[in-house]
Amino acid sequence: MTNYFPIHINLDYKTVVIVGGGHVATQKVTSLLPTKAHIVIVSPILHDTLQPLADSGQITWQQKEFEPSDLDDAILIIAATNVTAVNEAVQEAAQHWQLVNRTDAQNESDFITPATVRRGPFVLTVSTSGASPGLARKVKAELAEQFDEAYDDYVCFLQQARLMIAAKYEKGPQRRAALQALLEPSILEWTRNGETQKREAYLQQLLIGEQQ
Numbered sequence: 758m759t760n761y762f763p764i765h766i767n768l769d770y771k772t773v774v775i776v777g778g779g780h781v782a783t784q785k786v787t788s789l790l791p792t793k794a795h796i797v798i799v800s801p802i803l804h805d806t807l808q809p810l811a812d813s814g815q816i817t818w819q820q821k822e823f824e825p826s827d828l829d830d831a832i833l834i835i836a837a838t839n840v841t842a843v844n845e846a847v848q849e850a851a852q853h854w855q856l857v858n859r860t861d862a863q864n865e866s867d868f869i870t871p872a873t874v875r876r877g878p879f880v881l882t883v884s885t886s887g888a889s890p891g892l893a894r895k896v897k898a899e900l901a902e903q904f905d906e907a908y909d910d911y912v913c914f915l916q917q918a919r920l921m922i923a924a925k926y927e928k929g930p931q932r933r934a935a936l937q938a939l940l941e942p943s944i945l946e947w948t949r950n951g952e953t954q955k956r957e958a959y960l961q962q963l964l965i966g967e968q969q
């Protein structure tokens with residue numbers, strides 16, 4: 758079994774080419790959309806859900822069968838046709854610096870995609886290294902319930918608060934203690950209940966050196 762290395766790639770303004778425009782391509786587009794990647798679909802036929810995205814310019818649809826030159830400029834390539842020979846041809850045509858995901862043959866892939874829960878900057882990913890994509894999906898659903906929508910605002914608050922603490926205190930025990938105190942569970946509860954003034958007051962206390 759391959760031990761994959763998990764990373765979060767900044768794809769902004771980079772090109773991702775997906776060969777095939779069916780159900781699996783749609784899943785991959787959905788997880789790429791929150792990025793600012795330039796998403797290109799090469800496929801004679803496009804899934805109904807993707808058509809509005811092509812119409813509005815959020816993705817680029819090249820209505821054609823695959824040929825090697827379609828991969829020029831791509832940093833990531835996803836081979837997602839229902840024809841094994843075409844997916845093989847995509848893999849063959851890729852340059853050594855391009856990373857290929859074979860959606861039909863895990864062992865041939867340079868990278869695989871995890872199941873992902875996004876809450877703004879808070880991102881949870883699950884992988885079974887290809888052993889059971891269905892289990893990855895199931896655990897994702899469990900995580901989505903445990904880490905509800907409130908985590909978006911909560912983690913954004915933590916980000917701002919962390920910057921303010923870093924501006925106030927030099928590196929050292931005081932800064933560490935203040936950052937530690939930010940993880941007090943009440944802050945999440947106040948966020949959930951819309952009690953933003955309480956979490957603000959708590960932060961102000963930390964900034965004047967109390968509650969540590």
Ligand SMILES: C[C@@]1(CC(=O)O)C2=NC(=C\c3[nH]c(c(CCC(=O)O)c3CC(=O)O)Cc3[nH]c(c(CC(=O)O)c3CCC(=O)O)/C=C3\N/C(=C\2)[C@@H](CCC(=O)O)[C@]3(C)CC(=O)O)/[C@H]1CCC(=O)O
Pocket residue numbers: 784785788858859860861862863864866868869870871872873883884885886887888889890891893894897
């Ligand atoms: C997580 C998720 C993310 C995503 O798609 O972005 C994802 N598959 C999802 C669902 C899913 N896929 C399949 C089923 C049917 C049940 C089953 O077969 O188990 C279901 C369940 C369903 O749809 O409910 C079938 C399947 N998948 C792969 C193969 C080929 C092979 O195994 O070689 C086949 C057989 C095809 C065939 O038989 O023809 C391969 C891969 N699928 C991966 C990811 C990568 C490994 C992830 C990991 O485990 O770490 C990897 C290796 C490559 C890749 O695609 O990156 C997404 C969850 C969506 C979500 O987020 O909710």
Ligand SMILES: NC(=O)c1ccc[n+]([C@@H]2O[C@H](COP(=O)([O-])OP(=O)(O)OC[C@H]3O[C@@H](n4cnc5c(N)ncnc54)[C@H](O)[C@@H]3O)[C@@H](O)[C@H]2O)c1
Pocket residue numbers: 776777778779780781782799800801802803804821822823837838839840843860861890
């Ligand atoms: N990784 C996963 O999560 C996962 C899940 C299910 C299935 N699969 C695998 O993914 C593959 C695709 O499944 P799907 O459900 O998306 O199939 P699909 O039939 O919905 O879509 C296939 C797409 O490939 C396009 N295509 C066919 N020949 C082409 C060519 N020569 N050039 C460009 N595009 C071409 C078709 O136009 C169509 O849009 C299957 O082979 C299956 O083994 C992977």
